[in-house]
Amino acid sequence: RDVYKRQMVAVLDSVSGAVVVIGPDGEVENHNRAAETAQFLLAPGLANLQPLQRALAQVSEAAVHQHSQTSQRAFDPATDRTWLVEGVPLASGGAVVTVQEITEHERQIRELSRVKRLAEIGQMTAAIAHEIRNPLTGIRSAAQMIRQHPETSGEFIGMIEEEALKLNALCDDFLEFARPLQLNRDDHDLAEVVGRVCELMRPTYQVSGVGLLVEFTTDGRRIRVDERRMGQVAHNLLRNALQASTPGQTVFVRVRPGDFEVEDQGTGIDPADLPRLFSPFFTTKADGTGLGLCNARKIIDAHGGEIAVDSTPGRGTTFSIVIDRNVA
Numbered sequence: 001r002d003v004y005k006r007q008m009v010a011v012l013d014s015v016s017g018a019v020v021v022i023g024p025d026g027e028v029e030n031h032n033r034a035a036e037t038a039q040f041l042l043a044p045g046l047a048n049l050q051p052l053q054r055a056l057a058q059v060s061e062a063a064v065h066q067h068s069q070t071s072q073r074a075f076d077p078a079t080d081r082t083w084l085v086e087g088v089p090l091a092s093g094g095a096v097v098t099v100q101e102i103t104e105h106e107r108q109i110r111e112l113s114r115v116k117r118l119a120e121i122g123q124m125t126a127a128i129a130h131e132i133r134n135p136l137t138g139i140r141s142a143a144q145m146i147r148q149h150p151e152t153s154g155e156f157i158g159m160i161e162e163e164a165l166k167l168n169a170l171c172d173d174f175l176e177f178a179r180p181l182q183l184n185r186d187d188h189d190l191a192e193v194v195g196r197v198c199e200l201m202r203p204t205y206q207v208s209g210v211g212l213l214v215e216f217t218t219d220g221r222r223i224r225v226d227e228r229r230m231g232q233v234a235h236n237l238l239r240n241a242l243q244a245s246t247p248g249q250t251v252f253v254r255v256r257p258g259d260f261e262v263e264d265q266g267t268g269i270d271p272a273d274l275p276r277l278f279s280p281f282f283t284t285k286a287d288g289t290g291l292g293l294c295n296a297r298k299i300i301d302a303h304g305g306e307i308a309v310d311s312t313p314g315r316g317t318t319f320s321i322v323i324d325r326n327v328a
C-alpha cells in the first residue's frame with residue numbers, strides 16, 4: 001500500500017497542473033507539488049477576490065456541496081494570465097480540483113483568429129478596390145463623352161446609370177459579407193418571393209438572349225423566411241446562371257412550397273472548383289467578387305436550410321435550395 005501511495009504521489013507531482021484534494025468540510029486535504037509552487041492555494045481563504053481564487057472557490061463549492069462537476073475559465077487582467085479550473089466531486093465526500101494555466105494556448109488562439117481576420121480584410125480591400133475601379137472608369141469616360149459631344153448624352157447617361165447600379169450591387173455584396181446576419185423572418189409564399197426576383201431579372205435575360213422558364217408547384221402554403229434575404233439568394237443564383245449561359249439557352253427555375261432550384265444549360269463547373277465554390281472571394285470571372293455564393297450560403301444557413309450544387313462541365317449546373325423539408 002505504501003509503495004502504491006508513493007507511486008501515486010510521484011505521478012501527481014509529475015503533472016504540470018495543480019491537483020488539490022478537498023475534504024467534505026471544504027479544507028485542503030492534500031495537493032501535488034505544482035499546487036505548492038502556485039501560491040494561490042496556500043493563500044489563506046479562497047474567498048480572496050482574485051479571478052483565479054474566485055473560480056477555485058466556486059468550482060470547489062459546486063463539487064463539495066452540490067456534488068456537481070464544473071469547470072471555469074479564470075482570466076486575471078492584472079497579469080494577463082488564464083487558467084482552467086475543474087472540479088470533480090468524490091464519492092466519499094469532498095472533491096478533486098485541478099488548475100491548469102492556459103495562457104499560452106489562449107494567446108495562440110487569439111493570434112490565429114487575428115491573423116485570419118487580417119488576411120480576410122486584406123483580400124477584401126484588394127477586391128473592393130479592383131471592383132470599384134472598373135465602373136468608375138466607365139462613369140468617367142461616359143462623362144467625358146458627354147462633355148465633348150453633348151448631343152450623344154442619351155446613350156452615355158444610360159451607361160452611367162448602369163455602372164452606378166453595378167457599384168450599388170457591389171456595395172450590397174460587401175456589406176452582406178461584412179455584417180453579422182440578422183434575419184427578419186415572416187410568413188411568405190416562396191413562389192411569390194422567388195417569382196418577383198425572376199420578373200425583375202427578366203429584362204436582363206431578354207437583353208442577353210437567354211430564356212427564363214419559371215415553374216411553380218405551390219399551393220399557397222407559407223414558410224418563415226426573410227423575404228429580402230431570400231430574394232438576394234434567388235437573385236445571386238439567377239445572375240450566375242445567366243453569366244454561365246450563352247444566347248439561345250434557357251434557365252429553369254422550379255419553386256415548391258419549401259424549396260426551389262435554378263438550373264442552367266451553361267458552362268458547368270470544373271469539379272476541382274467545387275470545394276471552393278462557396279468560399280469568399282472565389283471567382284473565375286474577370287469582374288466577379290466571389291461573394292455571391294458565399295452570401296447565399298450564409299443566408300440559407302441562417303434559415304436552417306441547405307444549398308447544394310450539381311454540375312456537369314459543358315452540360316450545365318443546378319443549384320438546389322431546401323428551406324423547409326416539412327413543407328417540401
Ligand code: ADP
Pocket residue numbers: 236240241244264266267268269277282283284285287288289290291292293294317
Ligand atoms: P462571382 O459570381 O462574383 O464569381 P459567386 O460566388 O457568385 O461569385 O460564384 C463563384 C464562382 O462559382 C463563379 O465565379 C463561377 O466560377 C462559379 N459558378 C457559380 N454559379 C455558376 C453556374 N451557374 N455555372 C457555372 N459556374 C458557376
Ligand code: MG
Pocket residue numbers: 236239240291292293
Ligand atoms: Mg455571382
